[in-house]
Each structure stands twice: as C-alpha cells, then as structure tokens.
Amino acid sequence: MTSAVYIHIPFCEKICHYCDFTKFFYDEKMADDYLIALEKEIATYIIEPQQPMRTIFVGGGTPTSLNMRQLKKLLSIIDFYFDISQVEEFTFEANPGDISEDKIKLLNSFGVNRISMGAQVFDDDLLEHLGRLHRIKDVYRNVNDLKKNGISNISIDLMYGLPNQTLAGFEQTINEALSFDLPHYSSYSLQIEPKTIFYQRYNKGKLHKPPEEVEAAMYELLIEKMEQKGKLQYEISNFAKLGFESKHNLTYWDNDYYYGFGAGAHGYLPNQRIINLRPFPAYVKQASETGRPVLHTEPIGRKEQIEEELFLGLRKRSGVKFNTFEEKFNVSLTSIYQQELAQLRQKKWIEQDQYGIRLTKQGQLFGNEVFAAFLLEQEPSLT
Known part of the structure; x- marks a missing residue:
C-alpha cells in the first residue's frame, strides 16, 4: 500500500x-x-x-x-x-x-x-x-x-x-x-x-x-x-x-512505495518507477489532456529491488536488517553477498552483527564504492 x-x-x-x-x-x-x-x-x-x-x-x-x-x-x-x-x-x-x-x-x-x-x-x-x-x-x-x-x-x-x-x-x-x-x-x-x-x-x-x-x-x-x-x-x-x-x-x-506528482516528479509503485515530463509546456499539456504526464515508466524487477534495498538502506545509520531483507525477498542477504560482505568488512567500510549491516564512518566517505559492490549480474534464486 x-x-x-x-x-x-x-x-x-x-x-x-x-x-x-x-x-x-x-x-x-x-x-x-x-x-x-x-x-x-x-x-x-x-x-x-x-x-x-x-x-x-x-x-x-x-x-x-x-x-x-x-x-x-x-x-x-x-x-x-x-x-x-x-x-x-x-x-x-x-x-x-x-x-x-x-x-x-x-x-x-x-x-x-x-x-x-x-x-x-x-x-x-x-x-x-x-x-x-x-x-x-x-x-x-x-x-x-x-x-x-x-x-x-x-x-x-x-x-x-x-x-x-x-x-x-x-x-x-x-x-x-x-x-x-x-x-x-x-x-x-x-x-x-x-x-x-x-x-x-x-x-x-x-x-x-x-x-x-x-x-x-x-x-x-x-x-x-x-x-x-x-x-x-x-x-x-x-x-x-x-x-x-x-x-x-x-x-x-526504506525502499517503500510513494506517489510522485508534478513536473519532473518520480513515483515508485509496485514493480515500476514513474518519471514525469520535465518541460513546462509538455507537462501541462499531457497532464491536462490525459492526467498521465509520464516521460517513461521503468520496470523494477526483483533484482533491481534487491539492489535498491542495499543502496538506499545503507544510507541509514541503522543500516539493512537481515530479517527485514529476508521477509521482503525470501532469500538471506548473506547468501547473496557473502564474498562482497567479507571484502567490505576487510576494508572497514561496513560493520556487521547478528541483526544486519551498516556503513562505518569511514564507509560513509566511500558510499558510492560500497553501493557498487551490491550490483547483481543476475536475479538471485529463492531459498
């Protein structure tokens, strides 16, 4: 919802x-x-x-x-x-x-x-x-x-x-x-x-x-x-x-859903991200005529959802919780990213405990490099 x-x-x-x-x-x-x-x-x-x-x-x-x-x-x-x-x-x-x-x-x-x-x-x-x-x-x-x-x-x-x-x-x-x-x-x-x-x-x-x-x-x-x-x-x-x-x-x-209304706004609804038209005349014309001033709709599959869960969740100091991740995706975070987590811990960019992972203070300075480590080549299988 x-x-x-x-x-x-x-x-x-x-x-x-x-x-x-x-x-x-x-x-x-x-x-x-x-x-x-x-x-x-x-x-x-x-x-x-x-x-x-x-x-x-x-x-x-x-x-x-x-x-x-x-x-x-x-x-x-x-x-x-x-x-x-x-x-x-x-x-x-x-x-x-x-x-x-x-x-x-x-x-x-x-x-x-x-x-x-x-x-x-x-x-x-x-x-x-x-x-x-x-x-x-x-x-x-x-x-x-x-x-x-x-x-x-x-x-x-x-x-x-x-x-x-x-x-x-x-x-x-x-x-x-x-x-x-x-x-x-x-x-x-x-x-x-x-x-x-x-x-x-x-x-x-x-x-x-x-x-x-x-x-x-x-x-x-x-x-x-x-x-x-x-x-x-x-x-x-x-x-x-x-x-x-x-x-x-x-x-x-938290990677949850939201509406986005207005010129250039982004919305995130189940399985899709909606990006609105930015130019004023195009937005007003399309919105007035159809009510859907959409530039394009980007499908968001399970692979993209998993990646975004990490990119967005690690911005929070509380990090990403193992149980929340598994409830959302029916697979454990550690089973997908075992090697990546080990490498990031070794660099002291993340810390991990029984509840989840989060960026260290040093890791916050290298956020983009940390996020890149969680890009997936293919969708992980269900456990």
Missing part, C-alpha cells in the same frame, strides 16, 4: 547557480495553469477522495513562491484528495525570506506541521555567490515567525564543499545553525550538475571547489558538531533529535 506522496511545485523567484531540479521562474499565469494540470494528474491516480496517507511532502522549486490565492488552491487540492487528519507528517519546503506570516498561518490552517528551509550557509557573501535571494536575517525572522504561529518542527538545509568555503567558515555555519536548536538538520556537499550556472563556470575553469580532503574534514566536523548537540545522524546527510527523523524521507530510504 502506498502511504506517501510527493508533490512538486517547480516555481522560483530566482534560479540558484547550483540547482538542477525541475524549476521555472515564477509567473502567475504559468502557476495557475500548472495547478489545474497538477490537480488533473492527482485525480487520475487518486480515484476516491480523502485517501489516507502517512506523509505528504511538497517540494520544489519553491512551493511558497506561489501567491496566497494559489497557495490556498494547492492546499485545497491536497485537502480534497487526501485525508489530512490521518497524515503524521505534512512538510512544505520554503526558502528563507519568501514565507510571510500570512502564508505560515495559511499552511498551519491546512494541517502543514513541518517546514524544510534551505538556509544553505550563514554567510551573506557566499549566499550571494550561490545565487540565493535570502540573507542570514531572513532565516532568523522566518524561524521566529514559524514558531510564533505554531510550527516548531523545522528542518534547516546546509551546504558544504562550496567555492571559496573554508573549514573554519563551515564550522561557523554549523554553530550558527545549531544555535536555533531545531529538531532536524540536513547537510549536503555541492555537486556540480549539468545545465547549471556552476557547471558552466566549472567547465571554463572559473569555479574551484575545496580539495577533497577539506571536504571530507567538513563532513567529519558536521557529524561531530551535530552529535555534540544531540542531533543524531540517522542517514548519511540527515540529523535529528530522537523522534524527529523525517518520516517521508525514510519512505525513500
């Missing part, structure tokens, strides 16, 4: 230099057309209104770039198709500076109980270099407004490995972020993605990231600082007070 839904709102007031998500400059008419198409898509999959869901996540882009009328329309669509009273976690992404107190009150009135905010760094010069519109003071104002209006489950995103960022500078960012004592923090290293401004600069030799050893030191410092303040690492890039782990994101890492 699918108990999670992701909804993509692709509009932004400004396009950040590093972002490769599906996004468009905000335009009122475009946003109106988009919401009509989005509702048609949701209605095609959710036949009976008031579908119970455990988690809803509205991401972007910047969902709160919608004006008040459009934001109310979006929330009304969600409220009609999903039983909000059953939702444990209802998250909206927001950029500091674009979420007014009126918008906060509106979100709260429709049951939104969690905000994920892209602070990125506590350094105004670096924010300018990243192409961000907000400044440090906006984070303080928005966090205060959110708490004042009844939304205290707030997550802040941070970035490291940025051009001109030093280890001392990142430490200052961590310290300032932790001074809010929020229940959840995420932090990601900068990836130079195609079709971004940073990618163009990088190819011209005009953008330089910190050396790998400095980036690794930033990550190790992040883990240390977070744990000192009681924010426990529960996934490679995520830290939380006990009980405030992101329930929606754990759906992904």
